[in-house]
Amino acid sequence: MALLLIAGGVALGRDAVDPVQLRLLGVRLGQAAVAAAGVQMLAAEYSSGLIRATLLAVPRRLDLLAAKAGLLTAFVAPIAVLGVGVAVLGLTPSGDLVRAAVVSVLHLILIGLFGLGAAAVVRNSAAALGIVLSLLFLMPMLLRMLPDPDWQRILYRTTPATAVQAMTTTVDTAILPLGPWSALGVVAAWAGGALVLGAFLLYRRDA
Numbered sequence: 001m002a003l004l005l006i007a008g009g010v011a012l013g014r015d016a017v018d019p020v021q022l023r024l025l026g027v028r029l030g031q032a033a034v035a036a037a038g039v040q041m042l043a044a045e046y047s048s049g050l051i052r053a054t055l056l057a058v059p060r061r062l063d064l065l066a067a068k069a070g071l072l073t074a075f076v077a078p079i080a081v082l083g084v085g086v087a088v089l090g091l092t093p094s095g096d097l098v099r100a101a102v103v104s105v106l107h108l109i110l111i112g113l114f115g116l117g118a119a120a121v122v123r124n125s126a127a128a129l130g131i132v133l134s135l136l137f138l139m140p141m142l143l144r145m146l147p148d149p150d151w152q153r154i155l156y157r158t159t160p161a162t163a164v165q166a167m168t169t170t171v172d173t174a175i176l177p178l179g180p181w182s183a184l185g186v187v188a189a190w191a192g193g194a195l196v197l198g199a200f201l202l203y204r205r206d207a
Contacts, residue, residue: 120198
């Protein structure tokens with residue numbers, strides 16, 4: 001499913017102003033799929049009550065979260081590589097194309113980990129997915145409604161809301177408030193923060 005979403009922009013890339021960005025349009029939708037995968041990897045065990053059996057089998061809770069993060073990465077990475085590769089197939093190779101493709105793959109992995117961390121924090125599938133998807137899809141609309149351009153710029157630079165735009169744009173990149181690698185760093189900070197907080201709460205709370 002994620003592969004189809006990522007590759008969904010292929011046919012749109014012809015005669016576009018920024019063909020790379022248009023080909024990678026599916027990454028925006030693919031975020032939802034990988035976020036859901038990350039959330040369900042842990043939250044499903046809480047909703048079913050299986051988390052107690054899991055923690056009996058793996059009593060070291062930080063090891064459990066690390067194992068799930070590794071498993072999620074191993075699951076998302078090849079799908080993201082394949083999907084992004086199919087999406088940009090046929091475009092003229094360039095440094096900007098390679099950069100956009102690599103950053104898109106890393107972004108999808110980080111969004112999955114963000115979902116896993118959110119699930120560890122709130123322990124509820126709907127709440128965790130709601131948090132992640134709100135930051136990714138609702139926040140951009142809220143940014144446009146803000147009357148203060150300074151706050152718009154600050155939130156643009158510090159939330160993952162518009163990261164995909166910064167990562168996949170290869171034309172007129174100078175007008176963007178955030179570069180592609182900086183945008184990836186913002187997403188990494190959110191994913192890392194969620195995992196650290198989730199690890200702390202997983203260690204401190206009862207199952």
